[in-house]
Amino acid sequence: MIIDTLDIAVRALRRNLLRTLLTMLGIMIGVAAVIAMVAIGNGAKAQVEAQIASFGQNMIVVMSGNASRGGVSMGFGGASTLTKQDYEAIRKEISGITAVTPEIRTSTQIMSGNQNLNTSIIGANEDYTGIHNWPVKSGANFAEADVRAAGKVALIGTTTAKTLFGDTDPVGQIIRIKNAPFTIVGELVSKGTSLMGSDQDDVVIVPYTSAMVRLTGDTKFRSLNVQAETYQQLASVQTQITELLRQRHRIGEGKDDDFIIRTQQQVTEMATATSQVMTLLLGAVAGVSLLVGGIGIMNIMLVSVTERTREIGVRMSIGARGSDILRQFLIEALTLSIGGGLIGILLGIGGAEIVSAKFGWTTVVSMQSIVMAFVFSAAIGVFFGYYPARKASQLDPIEALRYE
Amino acid sequence: MKPIITLERFEKVYQTGEVKVHAVRGVSLRVLPGEFVAVMGSSGSGKSTLMNTIGCLDRPTAGRYLLDGVDVRSLDRDHLADLRNQKLGFVFQGFNLLSRTTAEENVALPLRYSRQEKLSNHDRRRRALRALQLVGLSDRADHHPNQLSGGQQQRVAIARALVTRPRLLLADEPTGNLDTQTSIEIMGIFQRLNRAGMTIVMVTHELDIARFCLRQLVMRDGRVIKDEPVKDRLEAAAELLKLQHEHQAVQLTV
Numbered sequence: 327m328i329i330d331t332l333d334i335a336v337r338a339l340r341r342n343l344l345r346t347l348l349t350m351l352g353i354m355i356g357v358a359a360v361i362a363m364v365a366i367g368n369g370a371k372a373q374v375e376a377q378i379a380s381f382g383q384n385m386i387v388v389m390s391g392n393a394s395r396g397g398v399s400m401g402f403g404g405a406s407t408l409t410k411q412d413y414e415a416i417r418k419e420i421s422g423i424t425a426v427t428p429e430i431r432t433s434t435q436i437m438s439g440n441q442n443l444n445t446s447i448i449g450a451n452e453d454y455t456g457i458h459n460w461p462v463k464s465g466a467n468f469a470e471a472d473v474r475a476a477g478k479v480a481l482i483g484t485t486t487a488k489t490l491f492g493d494t495d496p497v498g499q500i501i502r503i504k505n506a507p508f509t510i511v512g513e514l515v516s517k518g519t520s521l522m523g524s525d526q527d528d529v530v531i532v533p534y535t536s537a538m539v540r541l542t543g544d545t546k547f548r549s550l551n552v553q554a555e556t557y558q559q560l561a562s563v564q565t566q567i568t569e570l571l572r573q574r575h576r577i578g579e580g581k582d583d584d585f586i587i588r589t590q591q592q593v594t595e596m597a598t599a600t601s602q603v604m605t606l607l608l609g610a611v612a613g614v615s616l617l618v619g620g621i622g623i624m625n626i627m628l629v630s631v632t633e634r635t636r637e638i639g640v641r642m643s644i645g646a647r648g649s650d651i652l653r654q655f656l657i658e659a660l661t662l663s664i665g666g667g668l669i670g671i672l673l674g675i676g677g678a679e680i681v682s683a684k685f686g687w688t689t690v691v692s693m694q695s696i697v698m699a700f701v702f703s704a705a706i707g708v709f710f711g712y713y714p715a716r717k718a719s720q721l722d723p724i725e726a727l728r729y730e
Numbered sequence: 731m732k733p734i735i736t737l738e739r740f741e742k743v744y745q746t747g748e749v750k751v752h753a754v755r756g757v758s759l760r761v762l763p764g765e766f767v768a769v770m771g772s773s774g775s776g777k778s779t780l781m782n783t784i785g786c787l788d789r790p791t792a793g794r795y796l797l798d799g800v801d802v803r804s805l806d807r808d809h810l811a812d813l814r815n816q817k818l819g820f821v822f823q824g825f826n827l828l829s830r831t832t833a834e835e836n837v838a839l840p841l842r843y844s845r846q847e848k849l850s851n852h853d854r855r856r857r858a859l860r861a862l863q864l865v866g867l868s869d870r871a872d873h874h875p876n877q878l879s880g881g882q883q884q885r886v887a888i889a890r891a892l893v894t895r896p897r898l899l900l901a902d903e904p905t906g907n908l909d910t911q912t913s914i915e916i917m918g919i920f921q922r923l924n925r926a927g928m929t930i931v932m933v934t935h936e937l938d939i940a941r942f943c944l945r946q947l948v949m950r951d952g953r954v955i956k957d958e959p960v961k962d963r964l965e966a967a968a969e970l971l972k973l974q975h976e977h978q979a980v981q982l983t984v
Contacts, residue, residue, distance in 0.1 A: 330842055337830065337831070341829075341830055636826065637828060639826075640822075640826045640828070641839070641843070642787075642811065642814075643785070643787065643814060643820045644814065644815065644820060644839060644840040644843065644890065644891075645811050645812065645814045645815020645816070645840055645843040645844070645894070646811060646815075646843045647807070647808045647811040647812070647843070648807055648808065648811075649808070650843055723787045724782050724787050724788060727787075727822070727826070
């Protein structure tokens with residue numbers, strides 16, 4: 327029965343091929359837009375997630391700040407409140423963590439021979455590269471002893487190494503940071519561009535002790551990086567650290583923390599929430615074009631019903647029920663919308679491919695969006711095809727037969 | 731014999747805006763199996779309304795109509811459609827075939843809508859071909875309507891009306907669009923079917939055509955004013971022969 331009706335529908339649509347294709351075009355563009363847009367949105371999300379993962383696994387960042395002075399929250403960096411004792415207390419007393427490191431960030435001019443450049447300096451302990459999933463490519467990481475002794479040793483990022491030394495191996499070379507000579511003990515693997523678009527390989531990492539004494543002169547930390555043993559322990563470690571620091575900083579009940587603590591989970595959620603909003607927006611825009619396509623189908627189906635009034639009359643006179651006519655026109659509308667949908671899916675996948683090839687954007691075509699687009703186009707066929715089909719089914723056979 | 735058509739004091743009133751149009755004012759009529767009735771009358775005489783009612787496309791405003799023993803007045807749209815499908819075959823003036831659809835598929839169309847017998851594609855084809863055979867067109871089964879002459883198209887339409895093996899064949903000016911010879915050919919088919927037992931009711935305004943039938947009904951102003959057997963009945967075969975002789979005679983003189 328359905329096959330029969332489908333056969334009738336396809337014949338009717340083939341009778342006016344150009345019109346059929348033009349009607350399908352609306353749905354095609356709509357579906358293709360949905361698929362391509364969602365693919366671009368998902369690609370952005372996947373990229374964000376990948377970058378957050380490369381940032382380090384199961385990370386918790388403790389930042390000093392948020393101290394309110396006279397009721398005004400100073401936010402991150404308002405004041406350095408994290409001491410070396412805090413750091414050591416976390417290291418000793420918190421359970422479920424694999425590593426802790428202070429993170430000092432500054433930026434200064436470094437020199438080697440007659441080369442000099444401005445680069446960012448990170449001061450940390452020997453666990454920093456481990457926490458951030460950032461292995462040494464050649465040479466070796468500096469040791470705990472270097473940290474304790476405020477040793478003049480450094481790890482160098484690939485961009486910095488290239489700028490200063492070209493193709494020669496930087497390991498063993500001397501660089502001068504604020505006139506202090508540091509020996510390069512290792513070169514880090516490339517980490518690429520950060521979320522904000524800065525080159526993460528334009529960097530020099532030195533023991534935090536050296537950084538404090540020789541570069542910044544600070545006695546407190548702006549930030550600590552903690553790595554939890556597992557993803558599940560992130561929350562528990564976060565509460566433990568919060569309690570410990572509130573106790574150590576003697577913060578009374580009901581008062582604000584003088585530090586900010588963020589788990590990787592939270593950062594990920596924030597970042598993905600942003601990209602989800604983007605995906606949703608893109609999808610909504612594409613959805614509107616689907617709607618327009620649906621109206622196009624309704625329009626053509628109404629024309630088609632009028633044109634074929636006589637045919638409807640003949641079918642009714644030889645025994646077609648109203649429901650037979652309804653089904654015939656509904657299936658015709660569905661054939662239009664689903665046909666357009668299927669072509670649109672192919673176009674959308676192709677479009678996503680082109681975008682990623684031409685602009686270098688990551689795109690992820692999800693099965694979910696394909697299924698959704700398909701179901702949606704079918705739903706549009708039913709929704710916008712129903713009214714014309716019902717109109718056809720309720721025609722009076724006598725009037726329909728007399729129609730010229 | 732139980733009548734195929736029983737009309738008792740049938741009336742039809744159309745309400746068009748403020749005006750009431752009394753299209754049929756009390757017609758009582760019986761048509762027995764095997765009859766061949768010509769319904770005649772000028773436009774506005776009510777013959778179309780009568781045909782629409784007999785064809786179950788419309789219901790009486792008052793009175794009773796039994797088609798093959800089924801009271802039509804109480805039936806809803808769907809049941810009327812089923813009745814048309816099972817018991818009636820329609821032949822129209824304008825043939826009303828579906829374009830870009832082969833003769834065979836046109837003929838098989840009513841079988842698609844049959845709720846009584848679910849036939850396979852193969853069986854439908856077989857039935858359609860047999861119906862085409864009855865009208866002598868089995869060699870044109872694959873042709874589209876636009877590849878057929880008017881007479882051939884009307885024969886396809888007759889085959890379509892016959893394919894469900896109806897109790898009654900209804901023809902509305904079946905020869906209205908055809909030339910004399912083709913008209914006689916079509917009437918020949920009707921006479922042959924009638925002789926094989928088919929009951930036929932046909933609307934026409936041509937006296938010559940009505941003379942091929944067995945019974946003549948004339949309507950005026952919503953009433954039947956004449957209902958009598960056809961005198962000096964014509965035989966299609968004889969008439970065709972006569973026509974051919976006339977043609978030859980014309981050719982000889984020219």
